[in-house]
Amino acid sequence: MALIEATDVxxxxxxxxxxITALDGINLSIDKGEFVAILGTSGCGKSxxxxxxxxxxxxxxGDITINGVRINKVSEKNMSRFRAKEMGFIFQQYNLIxxxxxxxxxxxxxxxxxxxxxxxxxxxxxxxxxLGLGKRLNNKPSxxxxxxxxxxxxxxxxxxxPKIIFADEPTGNLDSKTTVEILEFMQSIxxxxxxxLIMVSHDTEVAMYADRIVHMLDGRIxxxxxxxxxxxxxxxxxxxxxxxx
Numbered sequence: 257m258a259l260i261e262a263t264d265v266x267x268x269x270x271x272x273x274x275x276i277t278a279l280d281g282i283n284l285s286i287d288k289g290e291f292v293a294i295l296g297t298s299g300c301g302k303s304x305x306x307x308x309x310x311x312x313x314x315x316x317x318g319d320i321t322i323n324g325v326r327i328n329k330v331s332e333k334n335m336s337r338f339r340a341k342e343m344g345f346i347f348q349q350y351n352l353i354x355x356x357x358x359x360x361x362x363x364x365x366x367x368x369x370x371x372x373x374x375x376x377x378x379x380x381x382x383x384x385x386x387l388g389l390g391k392r393l394n395n396k397p398s399x400x401x402x403x404x405x406x407x408x409x410x411x412x413x414x415x416x417x418p419k420i421i422f423a424d425e426p427t428g429n430l431d432s433k434t435t436v437e438i439l440e441f442m443q444s445i446x447x448x449x450x451x452x453l454i455m456v457s458h459d460t461e462v463a464m465y466a467d468r469i470v471h472m473l474d475g476r477i478x479x480x481x482x483x484x485x486x487x488x489x490x491x492x493x494x495x496x497x498x499x500x501x
Contacts, residue, residue, distance in 0.1 A: 403434035452485030
């Protein structure tokens with residue numbers, strides 16, 4: 257059974273007297289340990305689909321199922337708890353708290369969950385060090401580059417050991433070299449720890465790091481493309497070479 261399943265999902269918004277269909281009959285299955293990229297131009301519905309799959313929004317029609325549970329039927333209070341425990345989120349905007357250090361920003365989810373101070377410091381330091389930020393623990397966001405801030409954002413999303421990671425244009429504000437580094441790290445997390453990663457992007461080269469690319473247009477899935485490990489490796493090499501040149 258798939259870890260995540262969208263069945264006949266429709267999402268409509270009312271804008272004044274007009275009804276906009278953002279998603280029009282989406283069917284999609286995602287397995288545990290899979291890296292899926294949702295690819296399309298602005299306005300195609302990809303971010304709306306991400307919000308549906310994560311329970312941030314509810315479909316107008318259809319169902320979203322995670323581990324056999326129809327999350328669109330779960331109360332918002334229970335859904336919030338589920339997201340905090342099972343999901344991590346990475347956004348294009350880093351959403352770090354300016355007054356907190358890198359370490360304090362990463363510790364936030366654990367603080368909310370009531371994890372002991374000793375444990376949350378140890379776990380947060382370990383993941384920041386793994387992301388190459390061991391010397392930036394006490395730096396505030398304004399004292400870090402965009403790439404470093406995104407690493408802090410990624411560390412924060414992973415510190416609770418979520419089973420599912422949602423990433424919305426996670427490399428949109430980064431240079432080519434940092435983009436490659438971030439994508440390779442995210443790819444390794446999926447491979448080594450069997451996390452499930454769902455990433456939204458408008459960039460075909462970025463999407464090539466995934467196991468599958470879900471192509472979207474006008475609120476519909478127009479195709480699903482399987483990406484072999486060799487193709488992804490070649491794409492990464494070409495992007496790195498392009499940066500070095």
